[in-house]
Amino acid sequence: MLNLAIHVGNTKTPEAVLFWLLAPLATLAALGMLMAKKAVHSALLLAWVMITLAIFYIAEDALFLGIVQVVVYTGAVMMLFLFILMLVGVDSSDSLVENIKGQRPAAIAAAIGVGGLLVSLIGRASLGRTAIGLVEVNSTGNVQGLAEQLFTKYVWAFEVISALLITAALGSMVLAHSQKIKSRTAQRDQSIARFRSGSLANAAGFPSSGVFARHNAVDVPALLPDGSPAPTSISGVLEARGDMIASAPFQMQPVEEEEK
Amino acid sequence: MDISNYLYLSAILFTIGAVGVVVRRNAIVVFMCVELMLNAANLAFVTFARINGNLDGQVASFFTMVVAACEVVVGLAIIVTMYRSRRSASVDDASLLKR
């Protein structure tokens, strides 16, 4: 028994390798998530962190949680995030310029304080303690052990949580639902709106990308009769993503110059 | 390897998450940071379970995941509604409280 404890308490070498390999990566990914300009990048980095954590769970004899982490978190929840990002628009990127005075330094200072103190506390609390390990508890299987706990000791909490889930599902449906109060704007309505707007410049409709140029890709803006590019001709999403290609190289050169 | 390394990692991730909540303005990213903090807590729970040699920590972690899922569902729905009404997902734009 004692031997077993000692055996488990000294972490096996493979686990140490795993940890020292993945933990810095997870930390870096988390930091990257913090600093990434685009939300999509943040989401992907978060997914990476979560997967890392799932691996750690498995390494820590929490097989069930590791699987759930991958399936529920990385799978479902992160998908939901990406889904919403698409809904909200990829172009809703964040400027990282701080506009609340003193917020960032204060935040960093506070965070360093919190982190430092937490680390210090953990260090103090776990000093000289050895882990008991889950070998004994998991002897009938991790999933079975968890299930026993959930349906006996924590059954009440489990039921309440289920109620919470249903409520949350209903709540999100209510929140996300929007009643249509007017009919969709059809082509006709848009046309009328264009004519009624102040200028008639766009009365004939916006130009589509690349039509008058030598290139017809969607990421190249159309050229107006005077030769200047028309940014309105390409999708706002492409513009926001920075995927717009300058149209100048595709501009037709004057004939005389070509002859020369 | 000392098992409390997991706890240190958990503390660091938690702190990074907290900074993100305070610093980032995109509501979705803020949410992700919250998720990061929850995950950091989960890691700590799982580690505690291992240290104490019982499954209570894992159960707590399980519940946290469920609650986090609920929270994400509702929170994202709120973000969508917010975005619908003001065409922005920045939390700074929702600052009507100061008036």
Added chain:
Amino acid sequence: MTTSSHLVYLIALPLFSSALLLLLGRIADKWGHLLATLVSASAFAIGVFEFIAMHNRTGAARAVTQKIFSWISVGSFQVNASLLLDQLSICFVLLITGVGTLIHIYSIAYMSHDRDRRRFFAYLNLFIAAMLLLVLGDSYLNLYVGWEGVGLASYLLIGFWNQKPAYATAAKKAFVANRVGDVGLSLAIMISFAQFGSVSFEGVKAGAPHASKAALTAIGLMLLLAAAGKSAQFPLQSWLGDAMAGPTPVSALIHAATMVTAGVYLITRSNFIFDAAPIARLMVVIVGGITLLFGALIGTAKDDIKKALAASTMSQIGYMILAAGLGPVGYAIAIMHLLTHGFFKAGMFLGAGSVMHGMDDEVNMRRFGGIGKFMPITFATFGLGYLAIIGVPPFAGFYSKDKIIEIAFNAGGSKGWILGIATLLGAAITAFYMTRLVVMTFIGSKRWDEKAHPHESPILMWLPMAILAIGSVASGFLFNSGNSLVNWLAPVLNANGVEGGKELLKPAVVSGLALVAVIIGVGIAFAKYRSNVPAEAPENVTVFTKIARRDLMQDAFNEAVLMRPGQALTEGLVKTDHYFIDGIVRLVGSIFLGSSKGLRRIQNGYVRSYALIMVIGALALITTIWVVTL
């Protein structure tokens, strides 16, 4: 003591009439003056009736009391609304109601063109009621009510034409000066109560022999302060000249015959205090002496006929106060002079009113001259009053004033000489300024505008003057014959068996000296003012004349020493209140406001800020744990 049940009507009738006239308003305009006069006359009739009844009784039974109701009763402080009519008060009752009625009659004609005649008569009745209460009250507190009542009536009457700011100011000044005196009376009452446990005359009289000298002196001095305020004695005399702003009958009744002599009444009534407090008595004498010269000197420089008469009043009351201050020998003499003065001064004021009536309300004597021919009756009655006041035998003033000079000399030692000479000097100056007044007004060259048409006043006006003139002629003789007044008053004034003191000079010598002084005064005035009186007051006069014209600088003194510092104090306190006391309060408020303004910045509406504060809170919590678990 006899009890009576109808003394109260003396006061109730005029009080009721006054209230009625004021409440009914314009409805009573037609008959208000008649009712008021009738009421005053009825009060006089009651007075006469009471006098005869009293005269028929003897000894202690002469005093009549009536308890009306219990007024204030708290612990040992028991004051009844009760009246006391004794030999002293009956003199005043007759004077007040008698002269009062005459002046009511006079006013019917004098005020006939005033739109507010009814209101005037209401005030007059109010005055009569208050003055009767003053002399009939059986305790100092009852007296106080009358005392303030006459002050109120005086205020209302001086300010009768209060649409003129100067008149309103004069009324206010009179009231405030009287209030200073009232402080004295209040304190005297308080000391009495603390000493004797009673504020009635009887109680104080019974307790006086057991009290300490210091207490009695304090009471005496406070009573003197009260008397000085009411009777326009130094240093509170400055209001009387300005009080001439009131209609002339008011000046005659209130500011010559009755109210201003209330101080003399107070001192003689409190004889049991003063008899036992020699220092207080000395102060009374000093105040009287100063005022009699003070008033006389002011009188020599005034061109306003009413103000000259007012100065004279001040001076004559100075005589009375001086006499009263001389103790048991003087009380009755003071009262005698008070009564004779009531006749001749009221008569002269009415005469002055008559002159003004005939001269379109002109009061400047330099614009008169030779009026005697046009207003023979006025001249005659005024002349009789004049002879009385300067003390020509056998007119009334002679008997009373001569007696005062006599007892002044008899005061003994250097005191006697100083007082005697002061009174003699006063008599000479009186003769001077009164002669000046009569000469400038009735004799000499005419200096009035062509527009003025001096004419004799109607009978309603000259009849009262004539009656008063009879009084000025005969009253002195009546009072003096067989010492009738002195004997009559003796039981009240505790003067039984008082020896006249050591005689410094023989009475005949004193009379002679007084006559010489009078003749000198008359002679100088006659020579100086018989002719060549400029119609405008000359400016190139000696500094003494200038000072005398300005009431011997009393107003200037009051202004510089009391008014200006008082105003500065008031302003300073207003500023202190605003900037310091309220400033502290506001400072406390602004501290809270300022700090909450600072704290409010935290609530900037940004969720992220709130989140940061949460993080900081967590930091604080963790720090605590960290420290605790160390």
Added chain:
Amino acid sequence: MSIVTSLELLPLIGTVLLTFLPKGNADMVKKFAFIISLVVLGVAGVMAYKFKTNMPGMQFVESRNWISSFGIKYAVGIDGIALVLILMATILVPVVILAGWHESENGRWSPKTFYSLILILETMMIGVFAATDVFLFYVIFEAMLIPGYFLIGGYGRGERAAAAMKFLLYSLLGGLLMLAAIIGLYVIAGNQIGHTFDIGALSNLHIDSLTENFLFLGFFIAFAIKAPLWPFHTWLPTAAKSATPGTSVLLLGVLDKVGTYGMIRFCITLFPHASKTFTPVIMVLAVISVLYGAFLAIGQKEINGLIAFTSISHFGFITLGIFAMTSQGLSGATLYMVNHGFSTGALFLVAGWMIYRRKSSNIDDFGGLQRVTPVLAWSFFLAGMSALALPGLSSFVSEFLVLVGTFTRYPVAAIFGTTGIILAALYVLIVVQKSLHGPTKEGNENLPDLNLREKVAIAPIILLLVVLGFFPKPLLDAINPATQTVMTHSGVTDPAPKAGK
């Protein structure tokens, strides 16, 4: 149910009924409120009639458990002091309603709210004087601030919100100190006789002198702010300048009396030793109040401010009388409270009419009103005369009793206080001269005189001023046994005359 309770309930019932009246009909609301207040006055009259003046102690006593776990009771009962103050309050309310018929019309809320507040205030005014349970007293003491606050802040003029806030915060500060003292008292009572808030029981505690001093100060400062005594007075002029005349009358006439009433009922009764300890300080403060208030009244430019400062002067007199601890002083002070209510009430109401007509409260804007509006001028003059304590008017009796009572024990204080009567003459006569006398100033020519309603409103007050000046006996008969009880309890007797007979 005791008649006191029914008296308290009546205005409340009136308020409830008031809410059922149609909202648009302001006239009906006013009439109804007026009738209710008259009914209350009638019941108060019945109570006064049934009151036995020769019986010491509380009458019409009623006691019910309220919060039994703390020993808090709904306990009421009145003695002579409470009786006269309740009578004054119930007389003033209908007068105020009638006099300020249009006061509610320019407010932030409806007239209905205004009259509800007035009636609620009346309930509390009765309750605060009748309470014999310290906690009940405290609750009403604080609750009274609420209608007061809304009446000033909702219906006043000028910077009404700021004035109301100052009034509320200042009073709350005092209330806080008093609450602390009450809790202290409760704890001490718990140690000695069991938990109770009954005044009678609390007044027999044995408290060590240091604690007693602190508890006394807690109560006294609260009352000194309420009364108000210098230097805690600055909220009063602000409030009086902003409040409507009717509110000012209730504020100065009744609410502030709770302060001086409390000094008798609580400070002296509960802490006789501490009262004696602090008497010299309080005497000085009172004398300063008398003179300071008078000087500031002279220096005021606004008619309301002037009246407010005269009241500070008068409150100085009342405090002087209370802490002189003589039967004259105490009875005089109590009588003064009543008389001051009527006298200041009359002044505020008449001044309010003047301001309403002239649309200005600046004294210099008035002039020559005697000619233009004789009845108004006379009313103002008489009210002013009662403010300067002219003999023959009611305030004289009380002022003189206070001074006499003070003099027998503290002659110096009395002498200083007496000089206040000169200043009183000045502050009244200056404003009388400026506003009533002199030539009619521009803007005053066409001011209307009092109408019938106003005459009816002011007449009873002036009548009372005169009648009580000559017949204060009924009131004094009611007051004397109560003040005797206070004195006996404190173990003091009147100083004997120095010169024995």
